[in-house]
Amino acid sequence: MIGEPLIVCDGVEYGYGEAQDGLALRGVSLQVSAGEHVAIIGPNGSGKSTLARHLNGLLRPCAGTVRIRGMDTRDPAHTRYIRQTVGMVFQHPDSQMVATVVEEDVAFGPENLGVPHAELHTRVREALEFVEMWDYRDRPPHLLSAGQKQRVAIAAVLAMRPACIVLDEATSLLDPRGRADLGRLVAGLRRQGTAIVSITHLMDEAAVADRVVVLGGGLVVAAGPPRDVFGDAERLAVLGLDLPAATALALRVRREIPDFPVDLMSVDEIVDAVAGRAAS
Amino acid sequence: MTASHGVTSAVGARAATGRADEALIRVEDLWHTYMAGTPFAQAALRGVTMYVCPGEVVGVIGHTGSGKSTLIQYLNGLLRPSRGRVVVAGYEVGRSNSGIEAVRRLVGVAFQDPEDQVFEPLVGDDVAYGPRQLGLAVDELRARVRWAMEAVGLPFDAFKDRYTYTLSGGELRRTALAGVLAMRPRVLVLDEPTAGLDPVTRSDVRERLLTLCRRDGLTLVLVSHDMDEIAGLADRVYVLHAGAVVASGPPREVFARPDALAPYGLLPPYPTQVCMRLRARGIPVRGDALTIEEAGAAIAAALRATR
Amino acid sequence: MNEFELLRNITIGQYLPADSYLHRLDPRAKILAAILVIAAVTFTPSLVGNACLLAAALALVRVGRIPLAYALRGLVPAVPLLVLLAVMQLLFFGRNYDPTSSVVFQWRWLAVTIVVTAAVLKLVVVSAARFIELLLVTSVFTLSTKTTELTLGIESLLRPFRRLRVPAHELALVVTIAVRFVPTLALEAERLMKAQASRGGRFGGGRWHFVTRVRQLLPILVPLVTYALRRGEELIVAMEARAYTGGTGRTAYTVLASGPGDWLAVCIAAAFLAAMLLAPFPA
Numbered sequence: 037m038i039g040e041p042l043i044v045c046d047g048v049e050y051g052y053g054e055a056q057d058g059l060a061l062r063g064v065s066l067q068v069s070a071g072e073h074v075a076i077i078g079p080n081g082s083g084k085s086t087l088a089r090h091l092n093g094l095l096r097p098c099a100g101t102v103r104i105r106g107m108d109t110r111d112p113a114h115t116r117y118i119r120q121t122v123g124m125v126f127q128h129p130d131s132q133m134v135a136t137v138v139e140e141d142v143a144f145g146p147e148n149l150g151v152p153h154a155e156l157h158t159r160v161r162e163a164l165e166f167v168e169m170w171d172y173r174d175r176p177p178h179l180l181s182a183g184q185k186q187r188v189a190i191a192a193v194l195a196m197r198p199a200c201i202v203l204d205e206a207t208s209l210l211d212p213r214g215r216a217d218l219g220r221l222v223a224g225l226r227r228q229g230t231a232i233v234s235i236t237h238l239m240d241e242a243a244v245a246d247r248v249v250v251l252g253g254g255l256v257v258a259a260g261p262p263r264d265v266f267g268d269a270e271r272l273a274v275l276g277l278d279l280p281a282a283t284a285l286a287l288r289v290r291r292e293i294p295d296f297p298v299d300l301m302s303v304d305e306i307v308d309a310v311a312g313r314a315a316s
Numbered sequence: 317m318t319a320s321h322g323v324t325s326a327v328g329a330r331a332a333t334g335r336a337d338e339a340l341i342r343v344e345d346l347w348h349t350y351m352a353g354t355p356f357a358q359a360a361l362r363g364v365t366m367y368v369c370p371g372e373v374v375g376v377i378g379h380t381g382s383g384k385s386t387l388i389q390y391l392n393g394l395l396r397p398s399r400g401r402v403v404v405a406g407y408e409v410g411r412s413n414s415g416i417e418a419v420r421r422l423v424g425v426a427f428q429d430p431e432d433q434v435f436e437p438l439v440g441d442d443v444a445y446g447p448r449q450l451g452l453a454v455d456e457l458r459a460r461v462r463w464a465m466e467a468v469g470l471p472f473d474a475f476k477d478r479y480t481y482t483l484s485g486g487e488l489r490r491t492a493l494a495g496v497l498a499m500r501p502r503v504l505v506l507d508e509p510t511a512g513l514d515p516v517t518r519s520d521v522r523e524r525l526l527t528l529c530r531r532d533g534l535t536l537v538l539v540s541h542d543m544d545e546i547a548g549l550a551d552r553v554y555v556l557h558a559g560a561v562v563a564s565g566p567p568r569e570v571f572a573r574p575d576a577l578a579p580y581g582l583l584p585p586y587p588t589q590v591c592m593r594l595r596a597r598g599i600p601v602r603g604d605a606l607t608i609e610e611a612g613a614a615i616a617a618a619l620r621a622t623r
Numbered sequence: 624m625n626e627f628e629l630l631r632n633i634t635i636g637q638y639l640p641a642d643s644y645l646h647r648l649d650p651r652a653k654i655l656a657a658i659l660v661i662a663a664v665t666f667t668p669s670l671v672g673n674a675c676l677l678a679a680a681l682a683l684v685r686v687g688r689i690p691l692a693y694a695l696r697g698l699v700p701a702v703p704l705l706v707l708l709a710v711m712q713l714l715f716f717g718r719n720y721d722p723t724s725s726v727v728f729q730w731r732w733l734a735v736t737i738v739v740t741a742a743v744l745k746l747v748v749v750s751a752a753r754f755i756e757l758l759l760v761t762s763v764f765t766l767s768t769k770t771t772e773l774t775l776g777i778e779s780l781l782r783p784f785r786r787l788r789v790p791a792h793e794l795a796l797v798v799t800i801a802v803r804f805v806p807t808l809a810l811e812a813e814r815l816m817k818a819q820a821s822r823g824g825r826f827g828g829g830r831w832h833f834v835t836r837v838r839q840l841l842p843i844l845v846p847l848v849t850y851a852l853r854r855g856e857e858l859i860v861a862m863e864a865r866a867y868t869g870g871t872g873r874t875a876y877t878v879l880a881s882g883p884g885d886w887l888a889v890c891i892a893a894a895f896l897a898a899m900l901l902a903p904f905p906a
């Protein structure tokens with residue numbers, strides 16, 4: 037269900053003031069269509085979080101443009117609409133808690149959007165139930181464990197029902213089941229037409245995206261479907277990246293079985309490939 | 317304070333699996349309640365018993381909120397037991413403050429959230445904070461800071477004068493790790509040390525930790541949500557659930573029973589998952605493969621056998 | 624029990640979920656009632672009056688279904704301050720404060736004379752009592768009021784003044800954030816001490832050793848202030864990221880609806896204030 041471009045970044049440049057030698061983003065162009073899942077990967081300090089903050093207008097480009105459904109993020113008149121369209125989960129969950137009670141924190145976004153009172157409650161409940169934090173609804177967020185805070189932060193954005201969700205390392209503090217649940221959620225949202233931009237250091241997470249964008253030193257150094265990006269192991273090493281586990285496993289099998297396919301991206305694919313060959 | 321000066325090699329060779337009676341750290345029936353005596357009281361540990369032997373790598377895993385971060389604050393006396401015992405290198409952690417500083421120098425803890433750990437405005441100052449408390453001479457201090465920063469992939473000259481609040485997530489994580497490494501403790505306790513690091517740095521850091529363990533007899537307690545990391549590094553694992561240890565043993569045994577892990581919100585490492593799924597489809601591969609290497613070899617062997 | 628757990632002793636700025644008359648009270652009525660009660664505390668100088676006030680404050684703790692031990696725990700951090708205040712008053716006020724009052728106690732050593740008169744003694748007791756009453760009332764108030772309720776309540780009360788260009792929503796937000804930051808700062812101080820202690824910083828020492836305690840706090844003060852400023856910035860970013868653009872056009876998760884029960888509370892508080900002002904308490 038990939039349609040019109042929702043987000044268009046064109047030649048975005050950004051520097052954090054004179055303290056920095058050089059720019060954090062040096063001309064990044066990127067498009068995200070409705071219902072598309074784009075993964076952004078790259079080494080530490082390559083500008084991923086900086087780019088993410090451009091996608092909902094928290095930062096404004098020094099040069100180049102960012103347009104959300106055609107609206108320039110530099111125009112303050114569009115701010116609310118842009119924030120409603122693109123929701124963002126930050127890298128550090130502590131810094132995004134607004135209220136002193138979990139359920140009110142989740143309600144804060146929809147309140148700002150003017151969602152009617154009755155619907156507010158259903159939205160908050162659905163979002164918190166999804167991340168399995170409904171039982172914690174009347175607790176203060178600052179007394180939760182790290183992963184629990186991250187779950188609340190995800191719920192807070194889900195409750196806003198944005199057309200695009202930017203996840204900046206949103207799974208980094210989650211347990212394996214929490215990660216798997218979020219993976220399923222992302223797939224479900226995508227089916228409903230929500231675009232997802234996920235920033236991650238886990239190649240397995242990037243491997244399930246429609247498209248992978250690799251940042252390096254503030255530039256897009258590679259982009260394309262996961263199969264293409266991860267297909268070139270040597271280039272990945274140069275970019276400071278890894279293979280998804282499935283691809284690495286396939287490559288290892290290929291060392292002994294020369295015609296084993298290597299463009300495998302997930303557990304399912306590798307299990308099917310092995311089972312298929314064993315049967316034939 | 318002999319323990320504070322460098323990693324001593326007295327601990328000797330690395331034990332494959334430690335034995336309880338030669339433990340360096342021993343935790344017995346430990347209970348913890350947050351905000352005890354207030355209506356916010358929340359039980360976080362309910363009778364945890366564990367031990368850590370010299371030179372060993374011990375993994376601690378568990379779902380979110382299972383009490384891992386709470387537990388590790390006991391290992392260097394940041395929290396004092398009110399029910400249960402914690403003994404570190406023969407010293408029983410209690411109310412008294414005498415000896416607690418020695419414990420904190422022996423056991424270096426890196427918190428889960430690097431923001432909780434890094435408090436100086438400049439990166440170099442923050443990494444130097446620990447060694448400075450040890451009263452090192454200036455050039456030795458500088459050498460230590462340089463070593464620690466390079467060990468986590470932060471070029472000393474480029475980063476020492478950076479403001480900590482301008483760092484990216486991964487750079488901040490590295491600063492926090494460097495700050496603990498620079499103290500050269502005998503026991504390192506790391507709460508999700510590689511979360512937020514890029515793949516290359518992640519494997520560099522792992523490699524370096526393993527070298528410190530093998531060569532210098534460093535003891536490592538590792539909390540992680542990355543099962544592949546635990547499988548690759550740990551000699552023994554403890555599985556925490558709702559504040560209690562529900563399973564423990566070498567990773568190969570613990571991960572071999574995925575049905576025993578699932579109720580605790582955990583999954584086995586990736587290669588193990590693949591092998592188990594293959595076995596479920598009737599393909600005879602070993603079920604206890606932990607690494608890509610093992611699983612790959614097993615799959616290749618199974619495929620050759622079907623020819 | 625624990626050298627770093629500060630938050631356990633802080634009752635201001637925390638919300639305590641419970642189902643009580645005070646929790647259900649319309650925040651506007653609660654704010655007005657609280658102001659009236661605080662006025663009563665401020666304008667009651669007599670001993671008997673303060674005894675009544677203390678009883679009233681404890682009754683509020685009860686009505687709010689707040690465990691008494693927890694409410695009293697909030698007084699713990701204030702104890703050194705109270706003691707300091709009392710000592711200063713006893714030492715320095717002497718006969719200058721109300722010279723007509725009778726001397727209760729006198730002590731002379733070389734050139735130093737300490738005189739305690741009945742008036743000073745009364746002053747000490749009354750100021751301590753007031754302090755405790757104020758702390759209890761504000762604690763009960765914040766423990767039974769969610770921050771959003773507080774914001775909405777203040778905003779709604781200030782709305783009539785909007786024609787005078789009073790920025791109701793923004794003022795309400797400032798108050799809320801100030802209250803919200805009390806526990807946040809306590810928690811952050813806790814983290815800083817842990818961070819420093821675990822890397823060899825010296826903490827600990829006698830629990831009641833006031834001087835060591837203060838000296839230990841100094842190294843965390845600077846980072847704490849920096850932190851507070853940064854947290855403020857982060858909070859703004861977090862709010863903006865969730866489409867916050869000011870008060871207009873927002874809906875509310877919690878809707879204020881006041882009934883007769885709420886206005887009853889205000890009436891009781893007003894009657895209480897009047898009684899305190901008019902009652903013929905012995906001076």
Ligand SMILES: Nc1ncnc2c1ncn2[C@@H]1O[C@H](COP(=O)(O)OP(=O)(O)OP(=O)(O)O)[C@@H](O)[C@H]1O
Binds near residue numbers: 052055078081482
């Ligand atoms: N507030 C700031 N002031 C100055 N420089 C900054 C600031 N924030 C980030 N930087 C710098 O800009 C560059 C890009 O940072 P960014 O946070 O976008 O990296 P990232 O790709 O998200 O990295 P990570 O994977 O570590 O999160 C880094 O070199 C960082 O040090």
Ligand SMILES: Nc1ncnc2c1ncn2[C@@H]1O[C@H](COP(=O)(O)OP(=O)(O)OP(=O)(O)O)[C@@H](O)[C@H]1O
Binds near residue numbers: 351383387
């Ligand atoms: N400061 C605190 N005050 C009150 N309760 C707390 C506090 N910190 C943690 N808790 C609670 O204690 C329990 C254990 O928390 P802990 O941080 O030890 O979990 P964890 O295993 O480290 O989780 P994660 O994987 O998410 O980091 C959780 O239920 C949490 O809500």
Ligand SMILES: [Mg+2]
Binds near residue numbers: 084085086484485486
């Ligand atoms: Mg980042």
Ligand SMILES: [Mg+2]
Binds near residue numbers: 181384385386428
């Ligand atoms: Mg934790």
